[in-house]
Amino acid sequence: MSAISELSSISRRKGKATAEEKKANGRDNKAAYIFLLPWLVGLVAITIGPMLMSLYLSFTDYNLLQPPEWTGLDNFTRMLSDARLHNSLRVTFTYVFVGVPLQLAVALLIALVLDKGLRGLPFYRSVFYLPSLLGGSVAVAILWKQIFGTTGLVNQVLAMFGIQGPGWISDPSTALGSIILLHVWTFGAPMIIFLAGLRQIPVMYYEAAKVDGASTLQQFRRITMPMLSPIIFFNLVLQIIGSFQSFTQAFIVSGGNGGPSDSTMFFTLYLYQKGFGQFDMGYASAMAWFLLVIIGVFTAINFIASKYWVFYDD
Amino acid sequence: MPLFSRPASAARRGAAEATSARAGRRLRRAGAVAAAAAVVLALSACGGGAAPQSADGKVELRFSWWGGDKRAQLTQAAIAAFEAENPNIKIKPEFGDWSGYWDKLATQVAANDAPDIIQMDEKYITEYSSRGALLDLSKYDIDTSKFDEAALNAGKSEDGLTGIAAGINAATILANPAVFKAAGVELPDDSKWTWEDFERIAAEVTAKSPKGTYGAAAYGTDEASLGVWLRQNGKSLYTSDGKLGFEPGDIAEWWAFLKELSEKKAVPSASEVVEAEAAPLDQSGLATGKNGLAFWWSNQLPALEKAAGGELQILRFPSKTGTSADAKLWYKASQFWSASSRTKHPEETAKFINFLANNTKAGETLLADRGVYPNSDVRAAIEPKLTPADIKVVKFIDQIKGELGEAPAPPPKGAGAIQEIVKRYTSEVLFNRLSTEEAGKKAVDEMKSAISS
Numbered sequence: 089m090s091a092i093s094e095l096s097s098i099s100r101r102k103g104k105a106t107a108e109e110k111k112a113n114g115r116d117n118k119a120a121y122i123f124l125l126p127w128l129v130g131l132v133a134i135t136i137g138p139m140l141m142s143l144y145l146s147f148t149d150y151n152l153l154q155p156p157e158w159t160g161l162d163n164f165t166r167m168l169s170d171a172r173l174h175n176s177l178r179v180t181f182t183y184v185f186v187g188v189p190l191q192l193a194v195a196l197l198i199a200l201v202l203d204k205g206l207r208g209l210p211f212y213r214s215v216f217y218l219p220s221l222l223g224g225s226v227a228v229a230i231l232w233k234q235i236f237g238t239t240g241l242v243n244q245v246l247a248m249f250g251i252q253g254p255g256w257i258s259d260p261s262t263a264l265g266s267i268i269l270l271h272v273w274t275f276g277a278p279m280i281i282f283l284a285g286l287r288q289i290p291v292m293y294y295e296a297a298k299v300d301g302a303s304t305l306q307q308f309r310r311i312t313m314p315m316l317s318p319i320i321f322f323n324l325v326l327q328i329i330g331s332f333q334s335f336t337q338a339f340i341v342s343g344g345n346g347g348p349s350d351s352t353m354f355f356t357l358y359l360y361q362k363g364f365g366q367f368d369m370g371y372a373s374a375m376a377w378f379l380l381v382i383i384g385v386f387t388a389i390n391f392i393a394s395k396y397w398v399f400y401d402d
Numbered sequence: 403m404p405l406f407s408r409p410a411s412a413a414r415r416g417a418a419e420a421t422s423a424r425a426g427r428r429l430r431r432a433g434a435v436a437a438a439a440a441v442v443l444a445l446s447a448c449g450g451g452a453a454p455q456s457a458d459g460k461v462e463l464r465f466s467w468w469g470g471d472k473r474a475q476l477t478q479a480a481i482a483a484f485e486a487e488n489p490n491i492k493i494k495p496e497f498g499d500w501s502g503y504w505d506k507l508a509t510q511v512a513a514n515d516a517p518d519i520i521q522m523d524e525k526y527i528t529e530y531s532s533r534g535a536l537l538d539l540s541k542y543d544i545d546t547s548k549f550d551e552a553a554l555n556a557g558k559s560e561d562g563l564t565g566i567a568a569g570i571n572a573a574t575i576l577a578n579p580a581v582f583k584a585a586g587v588e589l590p591d592d593s594k595w596t597w598e599d600f601e602r603i604a605a606e607v608t609a610k611s612p613k614g615t616y617g618a619a620a621y622g623t624d625e626a627s628l629g630v631w632l633r634q635n636g637k638s639l640y641t642s643d644g645k646l647g648f649e650p651g652d653i654a655e656w657w658a659f660l661k662e663l664s665e666k667k668a669v670p671s672a673s674e675v676v677e678a679e680a681a682p683l684d685q686s687g688l689a690t691g692k693n694g695l696a697f698w699w700s701n702q703l704p705a706l707e708k709a710a711g712g713e714l715q716i717l718r719f720p721s722k723t724g725t726s727a728d729a730k731l732w733y734k735a736s737q738f739w740s741a742s743s744r745t746k747h748p749e750e751t752a753k754f755i756n757f758l759a760n761n762t763k764a765g766e767t768l769l770a771d772r773g774v775y776p777n778s779d780v781r782a783a784i785e786p787k788l789t790p791a792d793i794k795v796v797k798f799i800d801q802i803k804g805e806l807g808e809a810p811a812p813p814p815k816g817a818g819a820i821q822e823i824v825k826r827y828t829s830e831v832l833f834n835r836l837s838t839e840e841a842g843k844k845a846v847d848e849m850k851s852a853i854s855s
Contacts, residue, residue: 152512153533233680238673239614255673260833343680344501345822348672348829364505366819366852367529369512 146374151367163374173375175350176358179264183354184331187271192323195275199282200312213283220276229270229340233257236266257341260351267352270337278323285319286312314399321398325390332383335360355379459490461750466496467521467737468503470683472705472771479767484757491750493519499682504818511535516742518751522565523737524556525818530740531564532815537741538562542752545760552809553776556735559812565738566759569773570799572700572731573626575717578710581694585610585617592717593726597659600695600720604668607694619687619696620669622660622828623679624821627697630719631656633730633807644814646849654842657831664832672832679825684709700798701736701773704791716798730807733799736773774799816853823848 146163148156167173198216202209222228235241236256243253256266293311302310313320335356338346346353346361355375363372467477474497481493496517498506504526510516511530522530530536540563546554550570557565575592582589585607590599604617611617621627629639635655638647663669670678670687678687683702687693689709698706700716707714721728739755741748758764765780770792775781781796788796813820827845830836836844 151533152508153530153535237677238671255671255677258673258676260829260835345825347679347826348676349826349833349835360505361822364508365822366816367508 142373142376145370146377148370150370150373152369153367156370159370163371164378166371167374167378172350172353173355173358176346176353176355179346179351179353180332180355182264183268183271183334184328187268188324188327188331190268191272191275192278192320192327194272195278195323196282196316196320198275199279199286200308202279202283203286213280216279217276220274222274226336226340229337232266232270232337233341258348260349263342263348263351267337267341270341271331271334278327281319281323282316285316289315317398318400321390321394325387328386328390329383332379332386460492461490461747462492462494463519463745463747463751463754464494464496464517465519465754466503466507466517468498468500469521469771470705472708473497476768476771480758480764483761483763483767484754487757487763488753491754493754511742514744516744518742518745518747519754520740520742521568521737522740524735525813525821527557527565527738527740528559528812528815529818531559531561534561535743536561536564537743537745537748537751538564539566539741539752539755542748544752544756548760548777548779550733550776550778552733553735556809556812557738565735565740566755567735567737567776568739568758569701569736569770570776571734571736571773572799572802573630573719573734574698574700574703574798575695575719576688576698576703576706577695577715577717578688578691578693578712579715580710580712581611581615581691582607585615585694587694589715590717590720592720594724595717595720596722596724597720599724601659601663601666601668604663604695605666608667611694615692615694616670616674616687617668617694618663619678619693620660620664620675620828620832621697622657622832623675623825624697625824626699627719628653628656628824629810630730633732633810634719634722634728638810639820640811640813640817640853642811644811644853646846646853647811648846650839650842650846652842653845654838657828657838657841660828661831661838672829675832676829688714699734699736699773700795701770703795704769704771704789707791716794718802726802727805729805731802732806732808732810735776770795814853819852820849823852 145156147158147160149159149162150156202212202216206212219228233240237243238255238258240256242256246253254262256262289312293315294307297307297311333356334354338352338354338357339360342348342352342357344357346357356379359372359375359379362368362375465481467473469477474495477497478495481495485491485493507516507520516535520536522536527536538561539557544566546563546566549567553567553570554563556567557563577589579589587603587607587610590603595603600618607617608615625639632638632648632652635652637649637652641647660669664672669675670693681687683689683705686696686706686709688696688698689706691710695717703714703716718726719729719731721730739758741751741755745751758768760777760780762780762783765775765777765784766787769784769788774796775784785796823845827836827841831838831841
């Protein structure tokens, strides 16, 4: 907030600037643009350019080997009757709407525990953050595969209790659950943010509540939750956007095919398969834009809904 | 270059919009600089396509293949032999696993950055050659006079000679004698075994082996074994006019037998089958002693023996009747040497392919890793150099020569997608999520649309 108000005050001042000041500003601006240049080049060449290209390709039949051919809305109408695409949407939505709330709940819980003034907090914070650094990586996905294999660690432990576990990641009924678990396990990033948010809540509120005889649960509901709601909202938006785009874990765990039986066929994975496996880059581009619309819609819903539950202190 | 001109002009457009604000000329200049930088960046990204000719006049060619460590070592040795003979040509190798190979190749071709020499598979050669991505090698100086005719024809199409067969292969069942010995079961006699024998023997091995070891690996994770099954039933994977050569009922029968094998525990459980799919060659069930029998190409035997650390045995496929001529095997071009149609050095590229195909020195390093040499002179010349494993492969290929079925029709455009479809519906069937009939119908529908588009 403060940065924005500062900016606006600068612009207000600028209105009455003298010629000399303008000159100085101009020099500043030039320097700013030069410093911005690397970022700008990256934005244009690596983000905006390819995006516009893919928007164009989404209206074409493009097999990578020959020049694209304009086909209008053909790719989009094909999406309506593509059963595998519908399945991939189902998988992705399940992942997002089960995985994100679970992950945030775990992150909040751990943050609350750590916030209680534990000795050696920096150590625990690092330990809990570690999975976030590793979770998206190829190595951990491979490890996950081993742990949850038919003869993996989990089933060996279960076997000690006489339980014959399924092949967690190779059985269509449990494969997606295993990947969601991997996602939940990477709760570190939202946890750190929650922890910072908790630190911001003035202690006096709790002290006052205690004097009035509020229980811990009441304190949590009436003080912590409202005060933390902007942080929860922030995490929710980021995690939902990220989860819709998630790719690596499913790609590695399923060996790139979204198997078994398409049970971990994420939207992004199907997009990749269509584009690079089946030479259907036009269709894949159309899918990418469809995903962008989905993410946009859910982010908008998020922002609209936030008016009813997010509480800003200032 | 059309791929990259767009972002640059878009950048200019984006910059122009920003100028509509007060900031004026200065920003416009900055925008122009940004756009120019974007163009430079885009051009340099494109640079891989330009002729890489180093200062000392050497021609550099890029050569890509898929395969494991053993193949990499052998191929590097062949490259060294070529470079020794041709000091002006430098070959830069690029290699990786099968699974990532095709994604990478498609992207490289799209970016106009294809390697000069490409190891090609029959599943994809029509895809690439019909779209003009491969060079017609008949126009260059490559000697094919000593070539096995069927192997040579496999690389020909209406687009010319776009692939030179690197080796001859056959679909086989490999047996791990150690597993049989531990179970106290005799190895089958492959000259007269039937599918019933296969089922009975595999189930017996499983029953007499420790938990987790199975008599046979499951088929159904690639289309080669489906091809054998269809041929034995008078059908084929593809017809010569590029259509699917079988009906939903045919593939349903194939799955029904697989389910029977699974119920009798002749093959691993559904979950284990899915896990095995992802394992690389040296961690496969056959190499790790978890399977007594498994479905492989003949040229993979040496690499598998190395991984297993013991001898393996090549068997013919079982047949319906118990006579080996009814196994309906065929010679397959294991892989092809192809060249990018956009290579800047077609002469040198052809020279290298000619070396790989016809030079004894290449043969002496590559041996039988990519299958038996299609050039009969090279095949004879390298015989003394072959390892015992290679000799087994060559012997098997010679042995089945008289009992082959007719050559199968080449896979049509889009055939690269078939394996994935087969795999997916095999697991639908094994996990009892679809009946064999339903799976047959759906799979055939998907395959038809994959090869017609």
